[in-house]
Amino acid sequence: MLKTGLPLLIALLVAACASPSTVRVNLDTAEVEKEAAIQREMAFKKHLSYTNRLNTVSYPILKSASKFCPDDIVNSFGAEGATSSNFKGQWQTVADKALGGGGFTVIWVAAGGAAATAGIAVNDKVLSVNGVEFGEGEKQQKKFHAEVERIRSASSSQAQLSIKRGQEILDIDINLDKICGFPVLLSESDAVNAYADGKRIIITRGMMRFAQDNQDLSLVVAHELGHNVMNHLDKTMTNYWLGAIVDLAAAAYGVNTQGSFGNAAAQVFSQDFEAEADYVGLYYMHAADLPLQGTAHFWRSMAVEHPGSIQSNHAASHPATPQRFLAISKTIDEINDKIAAGVAVSPNISD
DSSP: HHHHHHHHHHHHHHSSSSSOSSSSOOOOOHHHHHHHHHHHHHHHHHHHHHHHHHHHHHHHHHHHHHHHHHHHHHEESEEEOGGGGSOOTTEEEEEHHHHTSSSEEEEEEEETSHHHHTTTTOOEEEEEEEEEEEEEHHHHHHHHHHHHHHHHOOSSEEEEEEEETTEEEEEEEEEEEEESOOEEEEEEOOOOOOOHHHHHSEEEEHHHHHSHHHHHHHHHHHHHHHHTTHHHHHHHHHHHHHHHHHHHHHHTTTTTTTTTTHHHTTTTOOOOOOOHHHHHHHOOOOOOTTOOOTTTTHHHHHHHHOOOSSOOOOOOOSSOHHHHHHHHHHHHHHHHHHHHHHOOOOOOOOO
16 A cells, blocks of 8 residues: 555655746757767867876886886887777767777877887877787777787787878887886776775876876876885785784684774884885886976875875874975985985885
């Protein structure tokens, strides 16, 4: 009875609700969809601008810092491409229009990188890599992407591309770059955040908007690279399992610790790992010939937007912004002293 009368009850409730008192304009469905298409196109172009900026900022760091990550080096074209088939639904139509259709399109080329040196340009259509064609159909596309991925870890530093530029077909040999193998990816999150998971570096749209200056964004990328190069995730997990041993021992005696010892152990060196990532990140920026002067002001900007980060807190996972500002300033002094002394500009690593 209740189930049968529920729709009627809802209808009566809606009828009793207060309604707007203004007479609004009528909207044509076709016009709404036309405006939606315009906004989707604008959103797609903004997405491309974010990814291109992220690539432009991160690539020199990944390339120059390769001497600091000898166990994680990969081959790179120094370029990025996309195809409308990477997108679904209405976004595929938008992507097809923005990319000019016709398959795999080069959307970004690193200045001075392998692709640029070989003559690859934005809007070139990649037809094949090492003879593996990018064709229609999911099967062929998977083969193509598998070959690109194979090249990343191959011992050879060369690749052959066939591209279409206008009506011209060009065969191009590329001497690939060596870079740290941690791809820098864009997250659609609006949170002001960035993180590293041991394999990748993820930067949010919120962080892209906050770090409007490329020097600030470079600092963020270099910091997250530091986490991966210094194996902070593995060390944190090791600490966690050491603490979890106590949790397991307590459980054997009937005491449920709810994982508190494992979680506490994981946080033991959290602030130190963050400080270390700040420290080595500045050396990566220097290796890429990026300016360091004024870099520390990023943390004053962060303090302005997030005043809670000013206060030091031993329970926090990150150092307070005053500590980070001063530590970065002193690290820059350390780097400048090494340059003046003519010695190797590398992080001081304890034995």
